[in-house]
Amino acid sequence: SHSSAIVTNPIRLIRSDMKNKNGRRNLNATRKATRNEDAAGNGDMLSNLPNDLLLNILDRVDTLDAIRTCILSKQMLKVPAMLTRIFLSVSSIPGLHDRVVITSELLRTNSAVAHVTDSILSTRSPEITISNLRIRFILTQDDSLTIAKSVARAMATRTVDAAEFEMTTEKAYKISSPDDLLRFGKQFNDFIGACPDIFAGLRRPWLRNMRFGELDIPNILSTCKLLESLRLTYCDSGIHSVLQVEHALLVELEVDYGQFERIELICLPKLQRVSYTGWYSYEDPLHFGFVPQLSKPSLTKTGVSSDKTLELTTFLANVPSITDLHLDFRSEKIWVLPECPKLLTTMLSKLQHVNLDNLPEGCDLAWTMFILEAAPSLKALCITVWDHWCIMATDKEFQKENGFCEKADLKWKPYAPAFKHKNLAKLTIYGFQPDGNFMRYIRCVVEAAVNMAEISLHDRKMCGRCGDLDPEIKDKVCPSRYPRTAEERKMAVEGLGFGFASSDSLLV
Numbered sequence: 001s002h003s004s005a006i007v008t009n010p011i012r013l014i015r016s017d018m019k020n021k022n023g024r025r026n027l028n029a030t031r032k033a034t035r036n037e038d039a040a041g042n043g044d045m046l047s048n049l050p051n052d053l054l055l056n057i058l059d060r061v062d063t064l065d066a067i068r069t070c071i072l073s074k075q076m077l078k079v080p081a082m083l084t085r086i087f088l089s090v091s092s093i094p095g096l097h098d099r100v101v102i103t104s105e106l107l108r109t110n111s112a113v114a115h116v117t118d119s120i121l122s123t124r125s126p127e128i129t130i131s132n133l134r135i136r137f138i139l140t141q142d143d144s145l146t147i148a149k150s151v152a153r154a155m156a157t158r159t160v161d162a163a164e165f166e167m168t169t170e171k172a173y174k175i176s177s178p179d180d181l182l183r184f185g186k187q188f189n190d191f192i193g194a195c196p197d198i199f200a201g202l203r204r205p206w207l208r209n210m211r212f213g214e215l216d217i218p219n220i221l222s223t224c225k226l227l228e229s230l231r232l233t234y235c236d237s238g239i240h241s242v243l244q245v246e247h248a249l250l251v252e253l254e255v256d257y258g259q260f261e262r263i264e265l266i267c268l269p270k271l272q273r274v275s276y277t278g279w280y281s282y283e284d285p286l287h288f289g290f291v292p293q294l295s296k297p298s299l300t301k302t303g304v305s306s307d308k309t310l311e312l313t314t315f316l317a318n319v320p321s322i323t324d325l326h327l328d329f330r331s332e333k334i335w336v337l338p339e340c341p342k343l344l345t346t347m348l349s350k351l352q353h354v355n356l357d358n359l360p361e362g363c364d365l366a367w368t369m370f371i372l373e374a375a376p377s378l379k380a381l382c383i384t385v386w387d388h389w390c391i392m393a394t395d396k397e398f399q400k401e402n403g404f405c406e407k408a409d410l411k412w413k414p415y416a417p418a419f420k421h422k423n424l425a426k427l428t429i430y431g432f433q434p435d436g437n438f439m440r441y442i443r444c445v446v447e448a449a450v451n452m453a454e455i456s457l458h459d460r461k462m463c464g465r466c467g468d469l470d471p472e473i474k475d476k477v478c479p480s481r482y483p484r485t486a487e488e489r490k491m492a493v494e495g496l497g498f499g500f501a502s503s504d505s506l507l508v
Contacts, residue, residue: 010458011432011489013496051082059085064116081124088113089136089166102138102170114143118150126157134204136166139187148195155201164204173209173234173257181211185235189216192223199223206231211238221247228252236260239280255279265291272296277328282308288318295350298326300357303333311337316347323350325371328357331388334367341373341416351375354382361387361431361478365441372448373416378424381445385431386461389477424449432457433481434492446498457492 049057058066058079063086070076090110117135124130133154135147144167154160169176169184176184188210192199199205202224214237221227229252236258237243243260245253246267253271255263257278264287265271271291275298279285288294297319301307316322325348327336354371365383372378427445432438446452459482483489 010456011483011492013455013457013493014453051079054079055082055084059083061087063088063120064113067116080120082128084128084130085132086120086130087134087136088117090138091136102168102172107138107140107170110138110140110143113137114146114150117147121150121154121159124154124159126159129158130154130160132162132164133160134164134166137168139167139169139184139191141187141190144191145194148191148198152195152198155198160201162203163198163201164206165202166206168208169210171209176209178211181209181234185210185212185216188212192220196223200225203227204229204231206233207235208233210235213237214241217243218246221245221250225249230254232256232258234258260285262287265289265294269293274298275326276300278302282306284308284310284315286315288316291319293321294319295321296324296326297322298328300328300330301335302330303335305333307333307335309337310335311339312347313339313343320347321350322348324353324355325351326355326357329359331358331360331386334359334363338367338370339374341370344370344374345376348375350377352377352379354378354380355384356382357384358388359383359385361385362437364437366444368441369444369448372421372424372445373419376421376423378421380426380428381424382428383430384461385429387477388461388463419448421449422451425451425453426456427452427454428456428458430458431460434483434488434495435481439495442496443498446496 054076058069061069063080063083066083067080070079090106090113113135114137133151135151137143137147147165151160151163155163167188169180169187171180171184173181188207189212199220200223203226205220205224205227212235217232217235217237221230224230227247227250230250231254233256235255237260239259240261241259243263244266245263249270250268251270252273252275253265253268254275255277257280259280261281262283262285263276265274266289268289268291270293272293273296274286274294276285277300279301285299286297297316299310329335348371351371354375356368359365363385365385368381368383372381424445427442427449429438429442442455442457446455460480483492
């Protein structure tokens with residue numbers, strides 16, 4: 001994944017007859033980050049804090065960092081045994097092992113994580129329960145068994161309430177052969193076979209870079225009886241395989257890549273969130289069976305010319321309780337078909353929040369109006385328009401071989417020209433440019449949304465990696481024309497031509 005940041009204050013437009021009730025939502029997060037930094041570097045100052053406040057701070061950082069901090073003061077040496085949330089990681093960078101070769105240094109760190117896990121759990125008082133234990137480690141035989149046996153003993157004494165394992169392999173997916181993936185899958189099967197008790201109590205496993213047999217994943221699901229969340233990254237049961245998922249308690253399912261033909265959600269009475277990124281099939285990626293509580297689906301895909309366009313009327317026909325919908329197009333082809341809103345109203349009648357991410361620049365946004373017409377309960381719409389060059393295919397030969405296509409506008413004509421929406425109150429746009437495409441779209445939304453209260457217009461997102469692009473690619477990036485000066489912002493607001501107010505005091 002690619003981190004991004006917003007570097008320009010957005011233009012916020014508040015309907016002049018409504019009171020702004022929004023505060024600075026990032027204040028608490030900023031304070032939390034500041035506390036974390038202080039905890040990592042100011043042991044002497046921390047040692048003077050009351051124990052409850054000290055534990056509250058150290059519970060929020062990597063446990064290895066907390067231990068290093070406590071070593072700085074004799075008064076704090078007993079604190080690690082009192083932590084209620086423990087996070088031990090072989091790497092501080094999420095997803096690192098999907099991009100690089102595992103080094104000998106990481107393997108040594110992996111052994112240290114296993115040793116620290118055993119040390120912390122074996123010396124804890126059963127009277128102090130760990131509310132959440134999360135361990136990120138490389139799947140090696142000795143270290144994995146050490147971690148699993150330590151956690152199993154803690155679970156047996158009720159020292160651990162909930163455990164999460166995030167497991168990766170000694171080779172990244174990109175340099176793994178099919179035989180490697182099969183070997184990693186067998187390695188995990190041996191692991192779960194050697195420690196069935198720990199997996200019976202595991203709540204949140206995250207598996208990476210594994211190829212299983214046809215029945216292996218169903219067996220994992222049946223073994224993990226308390227499973228609440230399952231994430232599979234570059235995992236499958238073979239090319240064009242079908243994954244059938246049944247579990248009584250599973251609340252969240254995330255699948256990133258892999259080569260499943262489809263995933264069938266057979267019977268998941270507690271499932272609320274499902275996320276699928278980069279599916280392999282040219283058909284509908286998910287088939288919904290009994291999922292009565294599913295409310296937050298998320299789909300992410302780089303569209304190619306041969307992809308089937310997703311028809312929400314058939315895709316979501318068995319999912320009538322959606323409240324949040326997230327679709328990420330990764331700056332390429334729009335793979336959703338605008339349909340007659342009347343056919344979609346049954347599926348989208350409870351939809352309240354929509355996030356349309358990474359729409360290609362230059363794409364006419366009018367097609368998104370079919371969602372407004374089909375979702376009468378919609379409260380907030382967020383759209384990101386961004387040609388994210390460091391994840392887009394830029395080599396013409398690569399595009400030709402993989403079927404990447406030129407981006408084309410979706411044609412859309414409103415089914416009800418006089419349509420009015422009574423609940424949509426907030427429109428957020430990232431990548432706003434003061435051109436006809438955006439201006440027409442905003443006016444169209446505001447004309448329909450009679451109770452619109454707030455519009456937030458942001459500049460393009462920025463990615464740290466995009467700065468390292470080849471100069472030839474950089475030349476293709478059109479400079480942003482986002483209004484930055486007070487005069488430019490005033491002109492942009494006036495160009496919209498409706499009764500919203502904007503001033504510097506509304507910039508956040």
